[in-house]
Amino acid sequence: KALAGLRRINLEGLRWRVFDAKGEVLGRLASQIAMVVQGKDKPTYAPYREDGDMCIVLNAKEVCVTGRKMTDKFYRWHTGQDGYVGHLKERSLKDQMAKDPTEVIRKAVLRMLPRNKLRDDRDRKLRIFPSSEHPFGDRPLEPFVMPPRKVREMRPRARRALIRAQKKAEQQLQGTGHTRKGKKREVQIEESDG
Amino acid sequence: MNKDKIFKLAKGFRGRAKDCIRIARERVEKALQYSYRDRRTKKRDMRSLWIERINAGTRLQGVNYGNFMHGLMKENIQLNRKVLSELSMHESYSFKALVDVSRNAFPGNKKVALPPKKEGVSIVV
Numbered sequence: 659k660a661l662a663g664l665r666r667i668n669l670e671g672l673r674w675r676v677f678d679a680k681g682e683v684l685g686r687l688a689s690q691i692a693m694v695v696q697g698k699d700k701p702t703y704a705p706y707r708e709d710g711d712m713c714i715v716l717n718a719k720e721v722c723v724t725g726r727k728m729t730d731k732f733y734r735w736h737t738g739q740d741g742y743v744g745h746l747k748e749r750s751l752k753d754q755m756a757k758d759p760t761e762v763i764r765k766a767v768l769r770m771l772p773r774n775k776l777r778d779d780r781d782r783k784l785r786i787f788p789s790s791e792h793p794f795g796d797r798p799l800e801p802f803v804m805p806p807r808k809v810r811e812m813r814p815r816a817r818r819a820l821i822r823a824q825k826k827a828e829q830q831l832q833g834t835g836h837t838r839k840g841k842k843r844e845v846q847i848e849e850s851d852g
Numbered sequence: 853m854n855k856d857k858i859f860k861l862a863k864g865f866r867g868r869a870k871d872c873i874r875i876a877r878e879r880v881e882k883a884l885q886y887s888y889r890d891r892r893t894k895k896r897d898m899r900s901l902w903i904e905r906i907n908a909g910t911r912l913q914g915v916n917y918g919n920f921m922h923g924l925m926k927e928n929i930q931l932n933r934k935v936l937s938e939l940s941m942h943e944s945y946s947f948k949a950l951v952d953v954s955r956n957a958f959p960g961n962k963k964v965a966l967p968p969k970k971e972g973v974s975i976v977v
Contacts, residue, residue, distance in 0.1 A: 698908060699908050699911060701937070702905070703904055703908055
């Protein structure tokens with residue numbers, strides 16, 4: 659099992675950081691995770707050795723993306739020999755989340771790590787779970803949950819759409835359930851009021 | 853004699869480059885070129901490593917590297933980055949004092965994030 663696949667290669671003087679992906683934007687969360695897994699937030703960083711903390715990511719199903727990425731972001735890869743033109747396969751974010759939501763975050767973090775020999779070791783330090791349960795509850799070394807930085811909500815032109823959505827919600831007097839755009843703006847409304 | 857010098861320099865090379873003179877000569881020439889270049893890039897690399905370490909150390913206190921150095925320049929503290937990185941690794945309290953000095957010298961760098969973090973544990977590790 660990949661979860662309990664902790665070999666003794668990674669030394670256990672490291673902390674276990676728990677990231678909660680619920681409501682976090684995918685890329686911003688992934689860049690924070692990549693910083694922690696590389697060990698770049700410790701002043702004893704050394705590029706030749708691998709010193710990052712173990713990262714556990716929970717609620718991988720609940721990670722958010724902005725814009726239309728849920729339907730329009732594609733993961734593409736080449737199959738067949740040498741990446742010929744006809745062998746391009748792609749899969750959209752929606753399908754990937756349905757199939758395996760941990761892969762979304764894992765790909766995001768892996769593509770942010772430097773491509774060197776330590777990348778696989780860093781991959782091994784990253785454990786992602788789609789919901790809140792994880793088998794590491796008995797680890798004594800899980801002291802704290804790291805709060806990543808709060809991101810400012812940038813709204814150049816979405817403000818008009820937001821007002822429109824607000825008006826529609828007021829007119830209909832019901833929560834906007836379907837479209838993710840509506841939900842995202844509702845989240846923005848809450849955060850702006852809060 | 854030239855051969856002996858070349859083989860002496862070719863110790864530890866891979867494959868036939870340590871045994872056969874023709875290959876060894878090429879590899880040794882390349883190795884000397886690399887070492888010439890890297891004596892210069894080593895200074896750059898070390899400086900960037902110090903900056904990364906200082907950045908990590910200051911971000912633990914809530915200040916990033918740019919604001920930290922700006923504050924130090926304002927206060928005319930001329931410690932160089934090598935010393936600052938050593939301080940951030942080993943002398944955490946002195947480094948904290950420096951970060952506070954820099955924060956006072958520079959407008960409004962209050963605790964941006966993470967006050968309740970255990971800083972002692974992280975720096976000891």
